[in-house]
Amino acid sequence: MDVVKAQEQVVSTLHHLTIEAIDAGKKKLYEAKVWVKLWLNFKELQEFKYAGNATSFTPSDVGVKNGR
Numbered sequence: 040m041d042v043v044k045a046q047e048q049v050v051s052t053l054h055h056l057t058i059e060a061i062d063a064g065k066k067k068l069y070e071a072k073v074w075v076k077l078w079l080n081f082k083e084l085q086e087f088k089y090a091g092n093a094t095s096f097t098p099s100d101v102g103v104k105n106g107r
Contacts, residue, residue, distance in 0.1 A: 051076045053085070059093050066093035 056071045072085040 057090065067091070068093045 052075045054071075054073045054075060056073065058069045058071060060067055060069060068090040069087060070090045071087045074083045074085050075081065
């Protein structure tokens, strides 16, 4: 038996992050996209941009679950 054709599909992950930071004493939001390939120990920032002024919110407002 011979292998005539083979294909491999590698799946990477693109993380979409919303980050709150303090700039000049004011809370601001930024959005980042980070491309990750764990098996290659690869991380690359694809995009980072200002998203507006932050208002008070809880971790559940941004999809954070307890214990993570």
